[in-house]
Amino acid sequence: MALPSSTTWRRLARRLSPATGRTRGEFATDTALTALAVVVGAATALPGASPQIPAWWWPWDLAFGALAAAAIWWTRRFPVAVAALMILPGTVAITAGVGVLVSVSRVGLLGPIRAAVLLTAVHIVMALPYHAVAPVPGMPWIVWVVVIPLLYSLCLCIGLLGRARQQVIAGLRASAARDRERYEERLSGARRDERERIAREMHDVLAHRISLLSMHAGALEYRATSSSPPDPQELSRAARIIRESAQGAVEDLRELLGLLRSDDELSTGAPQPRLDDLPRLVEEAAAAGQRVQLDSDLRGRAIREATQRTAYRVIQEALTNARKHAPHAAVTVQLRQSRDRLTILATNPLPPGVTRWDLPPAGNGLVGLEERVRIDGGWFSTGVEDGAFLLRAELPVGAR
Known part of the structure; x- marks a missing residue:
């Protein structure tokens, strides 16, 4: 049987590493929670702090507490597995309290909701008999029965609230992305409409000018190649009209290209033609x-x-x-x-x-x-x- 290669081991180590995929904020939060678990566990283990725990059990209690504190670093990547693993420390070790509660909160935040509720219920059921085996000094049984379910339920609710907040933020981001896409579509449509409008203006203006050019160029060609001698005044008049029409076409084209290069709308350029300009249009056609x-x-x-x-x-x-x-x-x-x-x-x-x-x-x-x-x-x-x-x-x- 072949042993796993070094690449496989590196992938497994990278997958199990607690630092993989963690942001700076998450790293700081997990560090603070781990420190809190260590401090609370150490305070619980001080001499006289928990007289109900026999001396022979303290090594085991501290071991379970250390395991619960270290497991905090894996609650983000394996929330369900860690919450299930913490059932035993939460049942038998008083120093594992913070780590167990963090695992319940994280499974509510990151795990499936049904699994989170089920695991929280199992934690509550397994933690209630602890007071019967090692009663906490000064705490009546009825208080224990009420406090433990409320404590675990509170941690679960904190996780569920965090999940709801993440969903709201994700929904807002998705809505913002959709709004951005719709805005870009509207902007693209507006640009397309503007280009089409300018294209129509270019066609209307230039087609008129070029048709005048074509008509006079054809007449000039006919007169130049006819058998009868051409009239110099007529040729001069036709050449003048061709020059004026070409110059007007160039000016119109320069104006429209300037509008294409600018960010202003078409209506902000040169004055657009009106019905008062019709006599001039008729005169140009008659001159042609x-x-x-x-x-x-x-x-x-x-x-x-x-x-x-x-x-x-x-x-x-x-x-x-x-x-x-x-x-x-x-x-x-x-x-x-x-x-x-x-x-x-x-x-x-x-x-x-x-x-x-x-x-x-x-x-x-x-x-x-x-x-x-x-x-x-x-x-x-x-x-x-x-x-x-x-x-x-x-x-x-x-x-x-």
Whole structure:
């Protein structure tokens, strides 16, 4: 039969070591309890302190007391086993009192509750006959019968209270961890929503600028390669519009990238577009050669800022979409304000020979626009009626 290896012995010694897994506070507590057990046991063994103990029994009593004091160091790791082992010292040795009571308290703190209650009951039953064998001087039997159960029950309750405190602390820590996780989820969601909002702004702004660039670049290319000599003024005008559109796109991109680098919300950046900026938007489109008719019927009631910004983006995307898919078509934009709704209707005829089945699927612009309108509490739809592409949006005028 092979003997255990040195590694096995080291693992066993580390497992049985009283210092393993003990914090500084626990080490200090166990040291104090051990010192208390030694002091109380020594005081009990002083000459004349316990005359009921015969002289021949004192060596055994002191041995059991030393065992109970040393066992305190293992009550944290083996609470049930130590509490069961302390039944005998608690029954026959008066000097083991502190160590036995500590083992009962620790099994209530760290052991299973049923085992703790059962072991405490066994301790009480085994300790009661001691007064009949070696009566404590000056203590009536009835007092002993009452004090011993109360003393053991008190130690058990102290352990159970400590267990409840640990459970409360663990519950608070778990709740704090859950709150932290929920906070991080909300923070992550807020960051994701903010990124999506900035992405929509980037698409709406840059798509408009780049569509102007594309239109004028195409016209300039056509005029430069046509058989007739190009008009220098027309070429200069187209180049100027391309330069201004490119410069505006760069400025818008720089502004949005600056917002991405900052911790402020999007609304804290440059002033956002409003309905008052629609004439400028129409002028830019007209300067690019797009025919736009704006029919606005806005009442005197104030429209909230979010609705104005969304309405501006809806019209901007409608013009951009028309330039991309129907570059020479006239666009009609109607704004109607009722008591609680702002209705936007943008129409442009389809190119000759194009039907609703030939239209490309909705791109990121229309999808993002629909989401923007929906988040703002409105309604959005696109479709083809009587050979024209219709974009319709309804937004709340006041607070949602």
